[in-house]
Amino acid sequence: MSTISQSDLKLSQQRVGKLVADDFRAAHVFSQFDIDFCCGGGRSLASACNKSAADLAEVEAALVAIDTSGPKEDTLNQLAIDKLIDYIEDTHHTYVREKAPLLLEYSQKMVRAHGENHPEIKPFAGLVQALIADLVPHLMKEEKILFPAIRAMAAGETVDACFGHIGNPINAMEHEHDEAIQMFEKLHELTNHFQPPEHACTTWRVCYATLAEFEADLKQHIHLENNILFPKALAQSA
Known part of the structure; x- marks a missing residue:
């Protein structure tokens, strides 16, 4: 693009x-x-x-300033744990917080303009709302609980946490990642894989395109955590 x-x-x-x-x-x-x-x-x-x-x-x-460039995966894989967390928060967590309100805005505009004539739009908007409602507190749990514990552990500090082994909150976050992906599977079904109909207005088209971009970013976000950050953290705890 x-x-x-x-x-x-x-x-x-x-x-x-x-x-x-x-x-x-x-x-x-x-x-x-x-x-x-x-x-x-x-x-x-x-x-x-x-x-x-x-x-x-x-x-x-x-x-x-619109730009999609970013560091290559091999560069990210070589980052120290604290720098990798910085990247995830600055790039992917920031992205979710910037785009989530827009997705809610676009989907609600679709409901107001087309909801009565297109029955798929209301459940679509409801699912978008549910996705955002799950993701925002998910970010907070990572930023306030899991990530500080991983940072402390990587720095050789004693982690005094109520969750026990670091694997416990990691498992919880991975479960929530799975739930988010399942929501996107339902969104694909409702939207014909984010393909707007020929009569769709600009907001409709932008909403679907934004959601497709949001999904791509979220999958990269989850990949970095599940496959790079979390294994590094678990290796530190071994």
Whole structure:
């Protein structure tokens, strides 16, 4: 997926709808600045910013900053435990917290606009809500309980925790990972694998595309924990 470049001809004059069509992640930027990319998709970026009282330079900078690059897996595998945890929190936990509110917003807009005529949308939105409701406290449990214990153990400090062996909270987190993946399996069934129908509006299309991206990030997130971080932690405890 190509990023939006400053070399694009007069970014400020491009239509908001075209920017979203070229890269759906632009919709996330527009949502953050309260810019209507659906019904107002025909406006130029400059006009849309003016209408929403958003700073054009800030919006342009956010669009140009869209990027999916990151370190290669072999680099991550070589990180010390504390640095790996930093990466997981800064990259994947931050991603969940940034995109979860957008998924809720998009799915609820779909319910309001199409829920009565498309019976699959309400259960879809409910499942999105349930997924987010499970993931947010999951992150907190990792950040407040498990990760500090792993950091302390890696530093050779005594871990005074109520959960006993470090394998106990690791097993609990892995179980919650499995539950999240099962929810995505149900979402695939409801959405024809995130393929919007031909009549779908822009919000509908952006919601499905965001959810597909969210799933890809979550699977990488879970992989780093289940297959790299947790085995390292268990090896430290042996």
